[in-house]
Amino acid sequence: MSVPISPIQLPPCGDCAADAEWLEQALLSWLNTEYVPEAVNTAIAQRAAQVYRRQRLEGEHDLGGILLALVTELQQFDFSQSFYSEFAVANAVSDLLLRRLGIEPCCGAG
Structure with a gap:
């Protein structure tokens, strides 16, 4: 019998704007490092940070809920000029x- 994965709750967002800015910069760095730097990466990172910030301001602390919101909302983003998709971006976030x-993503909390 499989054991369900416990939800991961993010700590309350003290300064959601600063958190979103950190995420935007961290994601942009990841996007530019994972493949080749592309101009569209800036727009992708900005959009993902906007979604993250809004989710946190609305009281979402569950990482799974944020992941689903990112996938859903990034489906409206034009990834035609990118190596990435909404799923890759949400997983990177x-x-x-x-x-x-x-927490090391591949291994859990230990």
């Missing part, structure tokens, strides 16, 4: 947030 909490 999740990994960045987990690492910021000290």
